[in-house]
Amino acid sequence: MQGEPEVAVVRLAHRPGRDDRMTTHVGLTARALGADRVIYPDNADQSRQTVEDITGRFGGPFEVELVESTKSVVRNWDGNVAHLTMYGERVQDVEDEIRASRDEDDEPLLVVVGSEKVPFDIYEAADWNVAVTNQPHSEVAGLAVFLDHVFDGRELDREWEDAESTVVPKATGKKVVPADGEDGNPTDE
Amino acid sequence: MQGEPEVAVVRLAHRPGRDDRMTTHVGLTARALGADRVIYPDNADQSRQTVEDITGRFGGPFEVELVESTKSVVRNWDGNVAHLTMYGERVQDVEDEIRASRDEDDEPLLVVVGSEKVPFDIYEAADWNVAVTNQPHSEVAGLAVFLDHVFDGRELDREWEDAESTVVPKATGKKVVPADGEDGNPTDE
Numbered sequence: 001m002q003g004e005p006e007v008a009v010v011r012l013a014h015r016p017g018r019d020d021r022m023t024t025h026v027g028l029t030a031r032a033l034g035a036d037r038v039i040y041p042d043n044a045d046q047s048r049q050t051v052e053d054i055t056g057r058f059g060g061p062f063e064v065e066l067v068e069s070t071k072s073v074v075r076n077w078d079g080n081v082a083h084l085t086m087y088g089e090r091v092q093d094v095e096d097e098i099r100a101s102r103d104e105d106d107e108p109l110l111v112v113v114g115s116e117k118v119p120f121d122i123y124e125a126a127d128w129n130v131a132v133t134n135q136p137h138s139e140v141a142g143l144a145v146f147l148d149h150v151f152d153g154r155e156l157d158r159e160w161e162d163a164e165s166t167v168v169p170k171a172t173g174k175k176v177v178p179a180d181g182e183d184g185n186p187t188d189e
Numbered sequence: 190m191q192g193e194p195e196v197a198v199v200r201l202a203h204r205p206g207r208d209d210r211m212t213t214h215v216g217l218t219a220r221a222l223g224a225d226r227v228i229y230p231d232n233a234d235q236s237r238q239t240v241e242d243i244t245g246r247f248g249g250p251f252e253v254e255l256v257e258s259t260k261s262v263v264r265n266w267d268g269n270v271a272h273l274t275m276y277g278e279r280v281q282d283v284e285d286e287i288r289a290s291r292d293e294d295d296e297p298l299l300v301v302v303g304s305e306k307v308p309f310d311i312y313e314a315a316d317w318n319v320a321v322t323n324q325p326h327s328e329v330a331g332l333a334v335f336l337d338h339v340f341d342g343r344e345l346d347r348e349w350e351d352a353e354s355t356v357v358p359k360a361t362g363k364k365v366v367p368a369d370g371e372d373g374n375p376t377d378e
Contacts (some may be wrong), residue, residue, distance in 0.1 A: 025327035138214035144330035
């Protein structure tokens with residue numbers, strides 16, 4: 001988020017077709033929940049397009065990057081690395097340390113979201129292997145809870161720049177307004 | 190979770206093939222993050238099987254139910270209904286009220302996870318339409334953050350019954366042991 005050390009999310013691997021929605025959801029979740037950037041393998045161009053389209057419509061700043069080797073990104077990261085895995089340490093046990101590395105040491109954070117088979121050197125390259133429960137569930141769910149804990153809920157109040165549209169919270173129904181004004185020509189149901 | 194009013198998650202609609210992984214992840218996330226039950230439309234039998242398989246291996250209690258009409262489940266729910274939608278009220282603004290309805294009034298909670306087009310009567314049937322950010326991202330991410338907020342993180346310490354296997358949190362690598370003992374024949378990497 002603006003005014004904080006960078007948080008980037010890297011999706012380690014992607015199988016076109018089979019993983020399209022999950023990979024897109026990893027990027028959209030990273031964006032919505034306070035990360036600054038998502039890094040995809042270069043065969044995930046479709047997910048890149050979707051995330052950039054959403055950023056264009058609902059605002060940023062948020063970057064999407066395609067790279068040839070996501071493993072090189074992990075190996076060469078200048079900052080801390082948290083790898084999300086059900087085999088790791090419990091998020092509630094390491095989150096204070098991770099937050100301190102940001103608040104006190106101003107270190108950028110790379111969050112690694114795995115895929116089917118994560119090579120052992122990723123576990124070794126990580127400063128923390130972190131489990132959002134030691135149960136099998138969803139890389140998207142794990143990423144969401146992890147970011148919400150790292151940011152301590154601040155990301156829910158994040159403001160968006162250069163949006164075309166803004167959703168206005170509503171007890172019932174839908175209200176979408178042009179981002180620059182409160183009224184204009186609202187879509188209201 | 191055990192000793193608390195029930196939390197059930199209903200997946201409103203499912204498109205076999207296209208939605209298989211998302212629907213499965215909704216169920217696995219519900220289970221891992223403290224819900225007692227997931228309710229699927231009856232064309233989601235494949236997701237039911239996967240979630241039941243995981244529950245058999247890693248423990249419960251957790252139930253999976255197939256129903257003919259998920260909308261009837263919402264309409265006839267005896268308790269409170271929270272519908273997750275990017276158009277709703279901000280989770281940080283309504284979570285205290287939702288928690289109070291459980292802690293003080295002992296009300297069961299039905300969490301509605303949408304699909305492509307949610308009919309307007311679902312918005313009306315809900316006690317709360319809740320947005321985990323008013324941004325488009327992922328129904329799985331929204332469910333995860335919502336449950337973590339409703340349970341206030343307690344679900345991360347949930348204990349599991351009748352598991353075959355338990356993952357032991359580890360700083361590096363993987364350790365899985367038979368659930369009834371700490372050693373036995375651990376799979377350790």
